[in-house]
Amino acid sequence: xxxxxxxxxxxxxxxxxxxxxxxxxxxxxxxxxxxxxxxxxxxxxxxxxxxxxxxxxxxxxxxxxxxxxxxxxxxxxxxxxxxxxxxxxxxxxxxxxxxxxxxxxxxxxxxxxxxxxxxxxxxxxxxxxxxxxxxxxxxxxxxxxxxxxxxxxxxxxxxxxxxxxxxxxxxxxxxxxxxxxxxxxxxxxxxxxxxxxxxxxxxxxxxxxxxxxxxxxxxxxxxxxxxxxxxxxxxxxxxxxxxxxxxxxxxxxxxxxxxxxxxxxxxxxxxxxxxxxxxxxxxxxxxxxxxxxxxxxxxxxxxxxxxxxxxxxxxxxxxxxxxxxxxxxxxx
Amino acid sequence: xxxxxxxxxxxxxxxxxxxxxxxxxxxxxxxxxxxxxxxxxxxxxxxxxxxxxxxxxxxxxxxxxxxxxxxxxxxxxxxxxxxxxxxxxxxxxxxxxxxxxxxxxxxxxxxxxxxxxxxxxxxxxxxxxxxxxxxxxxxxxxxxxxxxxxxxxxxxxxxxxxxxxxxxxxxxxxxxxxxxxxxxxxxxxxxxxxxxxxxxxxxxxxxxxxxxxxxxxxxxxxxxxxxxxxxxxxxxxxxxxxxxxxxxxxxxxxxxxxxxxxxxxxxxxxxxxxxxxxxxxxxxxxxxxxxxxxxxxxxxxxxxxxxxxxxxxxxxxxxxxxxxxxxxxxxx
DNA sequence: GTGAAAGCGCTAACAT
DNA sequence: ATGTTAGCGCTTTCAC
Numbered sequence: 001x002x003x004x005x006x007x008x009x010x011x012x013x014x015x016x017x018x019x020x021x022x023x024x025x026x027x028x029x030x031x032x033x034x035x036x037x038x039x040x041x042x043x044x045x046x047x048x049x050x051x052x053x054x055x056x057x058x059x060x061x062x063x064x065x066x067x068x069x070x071x072x073x074x075x076x077x078x079x080x081x082x083x084x085x086x087x088x089x090x091x092x093x094x095x096x097x098x099x100x101x102x103x104x105x106x107x108x109x110x111x112x113x114x115x116x117x118x119x120x121x122x123x124x125x126x127x128x129x130x131x132x133x134x135x136x137x138x139x140x141x142x143x144x145x146x147x148x149x150x151x152x153x154x155x156x157x158x159x160x161x162x163x164x165x166x167x168x169x170x171x172x173x174x175x176x177x178x179x180x181x182x183x184x185x186x187x188x189x190x191x192x193x194x195x196x197x198x199x200x201x202x203x204x205x206x207x208x209x210x211x212x213x214x215x216x217x218x219x220x221x222x223x224x225x226x227x228x229x230x231x232x233x234x235x236x237x238x239x240x241x242x243x244x245x246x247x248x249x250x251x252x253x254x255x256x257x258x259x260x261x262x263x264x265x266x267x268x269x270x271x272x273x274x275x276x277x278x279x280x281x282x283x284x285x286x287x288x289x290x291x292x293x294x295x296x297x298x299x300x301x302x303x304x305x306x307x308x309x310x311x312x313x314x315x316x317x318x319x320x321x322x323x324x325x326x327x328x329x330x331x332x
Numbered sequence: 333x334x335x336x337x338x339x340x341x342x343x344x345x346x347x348x349x350x351x352x353x354x355x356x357x358x359x360x361x362x363x364x365x366x367x368x369x370x371x372x373x374x375x376x377x378x379x380x381x382x383x384x385x386x387x388x389x390x391x392x393x394x395x396x397x398x399x400x401x402x403x404x405x406x407x408x409x410x411x412x413x414x415x416x417x418x419x420x421x422x423x424x425x426x427x428x429x430x431x432x433x434x435x436x437x438x439x440x441x442x443x444x445x446x447x448x449x450x451x452x453x454x455x456x457x458x459x460x461x462x463x464x465x466x467x468x469x470x471x472x473x474x475x476x477x478x479x480x481x482x483x484x485x486x487x488x489x490x491x492x493x494x495x496x497x498x499x500x501x502x503x504x505x506x507x508x509x510x511x512x513x514x515x516x517x518x519x520x521x522x523x524x525x526x527x528x529x530x531x532x533x534x535x536x537x538x539x540x541x542x543x544x545x546x547x548x549x550x551x552x553x554x555x556x557x558x559x560x561x562x563x564x565x566x567x568x569x570x571x572x573x574x575x576x577x578x579x580x581x582x583x584x585x586x587x588x589x590x591x592x593x594x595x596x597x598x599x600x601x602x603x604x605x606x607x608x609x610x611x612x613x614x615x616x617x618x619x620x621x622x623x624x625x626x627x628x629x630x631x632x633x634x635x636x637x638x639x640x641x642x643x644x645x646x647x648x649x650x651x652x653x654x655x656x657x658x659x660x661x662x663x664x
Numbered sequence: 665g666t667g668a669a670a671g672c673g674c675t676a677a678c679a680t
Numbered sequence: 681a682t683g684t685t686a687g688c689g690c691t692t693t694c695a696c
Contacts, residue, residue, distance in 0.1 A: 665696105666695100666696085667694105667695085667696080668693105668694090668695080668696100669692100669693090669694090669695100670691105670692090670693085670694100671690100671691095671692095671693105672689105672690085672691090672692105673688105674687100674688085675686105675687090675688090676685100676686090676687095677684105677685090677686085677687105678683100678684085678685085678686100679682100679683080679684070679685095680681100680682080680683075680684095
């Protein structure tokens with residue numbers, strides 16, 4: 001590998017000068033600059049990022065902590081970050097495995113080992129306090145999908161509670177009175193808030209949800225199938241389902257139809273997230289939008305502005321889901 | 333940030349000794365080792381990977397070059413790599429944007445700048461020769477979804493041609509004689525090979541595909557919709573569709589049903605890839621499996637074994653798609 | 665078993 | 681405008 005020294009020698013200048021042209025620094029003669037530049041790509045010089053990082057403590061990397069990359073939701077999140085990162089010539093470094101407290105700590109540690117100053121953290125297991133402490137040590141730390149008051153200008157989040165309410169209003173407007181709920185069995189804020197939102201809003205109209213009609217499962221396709229199976233087997237009546245997310249909703253539809261129920265004729269169902277596929281499911285899924293890509297992009301801008309001293313981020317911090325009405329919900 | 337020096341000072345030993353215990357090196361007294369270890373996590377010491385990388389030229393990173401991370405296929409690829417990488421305490425570094433020759437070069441350069449020795453490369457635009465040259469400079473370079481004879485023990489690939497043939501046999505077994513094809517409009521080997529496979533196999537039974545019934549589109553949901561629209565508008569008759577991938581197939585189903593055609597009653601359709609969602613589409617999609625996660629994992633093992641001197645990789649290199657028969661294909 | 669010291673490739677004072 | 685030099689934090693000979 002050819003280094004800055006090789007260039008310096010070949011060009012009869014000092015390494016300092018070469019370094020200056022590499023970094024587009026000032027104080028170097030126009031002629032020299034051109035000469036060195038030419039030499040650099042003749043010799044195929046590529047700066048060693050590790051060496052640079054060692055001295056600057058910045059390696060133009062943006063870290064992302066998520067549970068995994070296979071879930072389309074997280075893939076979308078990663079995608080949004082990647083796009084903005086590239087615009088700012090940063091590379092995306094993914095640290096997966098944030099499925100419990102320890103793995104979250106571990107994931108963030110790995111990023112710190114790399115002296116990664118910019119981190120988008122999808123944390124669901126660390127305490128507020130722990131995150132506050134982390135934020136003091138990591139200047140570019142941004143939380144996504146989580147709101148902490150003390151860190152409110154570093155939190156990009158969606159109002160899940162309001163989302164639940166919006167779904168409730170939609171279902172009530174369609175005259176549904178007996179509503180089942182398929183929710184996640186993970187002990188997290190998101191499902192709780194969505195659930196609370198719908199329950200609170202229904203209660204305003206004196207509609208109560210039967211406890212038997214609230215079923216918990218893993219928040220994925222398979223979980224949706226199982227949940228729907230449980231609902232069907234219970235023998236209870238209901239005309240609509242609120243699903244924690246689209247994946248569960250699509251899984252549920254699959255099971256419902258297999259059991260002879262037509263969606264939405266017999267049962268309406270509304271999802272949450274508006275993943276790409278909800279537009280292509282049969283029937284097309286009514287859902288609540290979760291503008292995760294946009295949020296991810298903003299998080300990245302925020303993180304970058306945090307680390308470049310310009311604390312001039314004026315973007316949005318809180319997002320609201322929007323009702324996306326398609327075919328899976330209809331009048332009772 | 334606390335460094336190796338701080339530990340050394342505090343423990344009254346030299347940095348060399350500390351370095352040895354960090355790396356579990358030999359030649360350090362049992363008692364000293366314990367003492368230093370204890371001190372390290374008391375003080376919360378974390379080695380600086382950049383510094384280490386500078387001297388060892390290895391930063392325990394595994395690079396991945398793909399066009400983007402949003403596509404579920406590439407997300408799955410990334411996921412497989414990530415899993416094996418983590419088992420080997422490597423971090424996944426994603427370099428996206430390999431959508432043309434220049435961006436592929438650029439993506440791989442960025443990884444090289446980071447002195448990343450292990451790279452899984454999904455290359456569709458660089459020439460065989462260019463890749464061969466690259467492989468000489470990057471000891472852990474592995475190609476995925478591409479076969480190059482000279483690099484055959486570093487290529488993990490799927491036999492697309494055979495895949496086309498398998499689909500053809502399936503459709504013929506169901507008595508279909510007039511078959512339409514929805515393929516990708518990207519100038520790549522994969523669509524060409526799949527197309528050639530099906531055409532060759534049909535021809536064996538003297539079935540020719542009408543040129544009007546071969547339509548090219550972007551290989552995604554929207555492309556599938558447009559392609560199906562074109563097919564429907566053409567007014568030509570056909571009883572089955574071979575789709576380049578599942579995304580297009582699902583998009584096509586959407587359009588077909590919107591136009592009053594029932595799948596598979598009126599028209600059978602077979603996809604390619606067996607993405608997670610094909611199991612949950614309505615009707616469930618018949619398709620050809622593309623074991624991309626498994627392939628990605630093997631690619632990672634291969635890359636790691638390439639860089640650790642043990643060239644003892646004895647895993648699979650070539651993969652065959654398998655017919656996954658579900659509901660979207662039926663007898664004519 | 666342990667330490668001293670050189671050096672990885674680069675940046676950033678500080679000279680000139 | 682250009683050069684000299686001292687590190688950045690670590691690994692790795694080579695001595696002892």
